[in-house]
Amino acid sequence: MLAFIGRRLISSIIVLIGATFIVYMLLSYSIDPLEDLRTSTSPNKEALIEARVRALNLDTPPAIRYLLWLRGASGCVVGVCDLGTSWITNQPVTAMLSTALPSTLQLVLASTVLAIGLGVVVGISSALRQYTGFDYGVTLMSFVLYSLPSFWVAVLLKTWGAIGFNDFLRDPTFSVPVIIGASLVSGAVWSALVAGDARRRTITFASAALATGAAMAYLSSSAWLLDPSLGPVVIGVLGAAIAYGVSVVTAGTRNRRALFSALTMVVLGVVLYVPLQYVFAGASTPLILGLAVLTVAAGLLVGWLFGGPDRALSMRAAAITGIGVGALLFVDRVMGAWQVYSNSSRINNRPIATIGSQTPGLKGDYWVSTLDTFTHLLLPTIALILISFAAYTRYSRSSLLEVMNQDYIRTARAKGLPERVVIVRHAFRNALIPLATVVPLDIAALFGGAIITERIFAWSGMGTMFLTALRASDANPVMGYFIVAGSLLVLANIVVDFVYAALDPRIRVNA
Template sequence: MVTFIVRRIIAGFFIVLGASFIAYMLTSFAGNPLESALNISNPTARQQRIRYVTDALNLDQPRIVRYWEWLKGIGGCFVGKCNFGNYTAPGTTGSVNDNLGNYLGVSLKLVSSATVLAIFLGITIGIVTALRQYSGFDYAVTFMTFLFFSLPVFWVGILLKDLVAIKFNNFVQQPAGPTFTLTWMLIIALFFGLVSFSLLRGGFLRRLGIAALVALVFGLLTWYVSASHWLLDPGFGIVVIAVLAIAIAFGITTLTAGVGNRRALYSALTTAVIGIAMYYPVLIFVRDDMSFLKLLMLLAIAVVVGIVVGYAFGGDDRGLNARTGAFTAFGVAVIIFIDRSMLAWKTYSQLTFNRPLATIGSSTPNLKGDFWIGVNDTFSHLLLPTITLMLISLAGHSRYARASMLEVLNQDYIRTARAKGLTERTVVMRHAFRNALIPMTTIVAFDIGGLLGGAVLTETVFGWRSLGYMFQQGLTNFDVNPVMAVFLVTAIVAVLFNMVADIAYGFLDPRIRVTSS
């Protein structure tokens, strides 16, 4: 495996090198970087500008020499002295290095959040539609995924700004408070009722009864949110946290071991109860002087507690119990984190003049507040760009996951597993799901590079100062240095994640690991 990784690193180096040469040549032929300087009326200023741009881009040298000079600056990264060149666009000065780190962090924050959500939701939807093939849910999802896949990124972003952010901000500012009409309550209730009806199996009357119950529950929840003006001051509270924690325990156990495995179920339930009991102490602990490092520490402690509880229940498969407890602990920690973040939503909304959903920029200028205000600000600015990128890639992930799962379910070893009398959960989760993920690793690796490129349009629509802004400004002014900086980052990320995908094959399929070794 080590030899395989080394070979891939060497191959990736030469791929990036060759791609950078092609990109540099194409960018240098795209236009004249002296165009803006030639339009300056003052002769002295014009000559100074021409000399500055010429020196910065080595325009008095052949293109191959310019590329070599740029490459020498990039080669300095191996000794900790990166040099991506200087800006030459009108109104810009300084080194590209000065902004690249900050811009890269902003873009990666957006791309990572969109990628994680797209992978999780896409694979989940794809697997469910494969298991419910040719059902109403399958047809509806197929229609929606093809619709999202065909929509331009910039158009989706503009639409979300109007229909989600602006409409929501106006909604919460109503004199009577954010109140749903009876029509909207019925629409929301019927929507979730139809979704549950299409997902369920069994007789028509059984499915109809459960769907009606789900519709009633969501109808009552919508009425409560409207009557209590919950959107102005949201929060779960200990009762909802307890219900969600128990539901997570049962859900995780169903997926990992099955509720018939009592030791795994008790591990999950015990972990959930510990999480419920720690709700108020955690809120007190994170109230003041909170930081991202402390948040990671609490999450790690929660996962360790889940693992310890799983091992404490013993049995023949302590590892399975430990995984069940760890996943449950992670889920309970996430909902407690969401609840604590929502407790600061009212204050954050007041600081943003009761227009909490942002439509432009990656952060609110001059915003003052604690860690939780910052969390809400990050969520507010990430929400729409993340949904925009996620909807486009979600379509591809769900379709590939569905096709991969259907192919695996038709394999001989799956029919053998069913013939041996294994439960459907065991067949799907232990035999089919893992093998269905193998083709998805390639799709995800390619999609990350595509998302980083697609983020250029998304960041432009939402006015983010990030890699997209740097790339756009560079192209507009024929400034090769920022364009190549963005290209190099995108190329390295694409090659790196393709290598990670190849390594992941070995963990998903031991035959590949043995062959690569």
């Protein structure tokens, strides 16, 4: 194992050195840091040019300059990192990266996790319903979303998702034609998802349409959007749905212990709803993370206490359900800050932001700042999800269809295994192997910044730093950007090998 890791690290360092050398040489011959001075009419033009040449070592051959840069960059291995200084801002590149990288991480983390999760779930559902109306609809939607230009999607989101919705909040009521149209669309979607015979489709269509219409009528009459909340009743209902879904997928419908352990976590969440409001009063990020860890520990304990021949299934179902219920409690508390946030003088009842990562001068507690972060993340996250979601849907669908036609799947069915076991334990795990190649590389690439999305939403991340430096012919920030993106990509390749070994026992990383 250690020998394998050592070989991969050495080869990755060699690749990274070669790549940085090529990029540095291309920058040296393609950009001109003296361009603005050459066209200057300043009387001391020559002196300014000479000073910049000395400051940037432009009278030194590019290969020598690269070696000087590499000497400083190699110090990053021992924690003494020197990637040069930006001559535009006179800031060390490491300081610029320390500001841009967390901003990009904040932007791409949620979008990547959601895109992968939704894409895999929808893709697998589409594969299991091959050649049905749902499958054709998902295929059409995936191709449409994949072909959409990201800048066009971002502009539409700003126009309708922010400006349009903020205008709608002045009088958040739905007209009767809108309610009817939305109910019919909801009914059609749910009937396609559930599938079955004509009678089952009709019942699903009617139930979904009536539920959607009733919900929209309630939202319109109660002005819920002006002061939203979930409350213990809604949390209990949604939590029960999560518990049932998790237990069915992870343990099956016959494992009552797993279902009861998951429902126990829902009951605990509802019972602790009021006491947690006092705990949330002094909330902070460490406190929320600590509560999350306690929730997982409580779920594992509940599943273990229920016992049974396979305690691991009960523990898993309870822990996952606890995370879901905890997320609902967190969202409910964030919703509680909506009215205070929206009525703030800085927001002026237009809560959905279109630019930046935070509202300047906004004052408030942890929940107000969390809600402000969410409203700024909403639109760029949706823009990134829509593009990535389509690709992951197609990957997961094609991968599962290929696996379902394998001999070992037919053998598992011939042995009499339940279909849930065949899909979850045999097909799904092997269907993830092709995704293991794509996902780590996509995540690493996203840390380089979503340049177009960041530009449209004025997000000061890695992409914006790269674009600004390239336009200003500032080589050091560009190299800083590349060293981060390149390092993450070579590390992602190493991670892929370990993911392969985890998914397929036949693969050995020390081979």
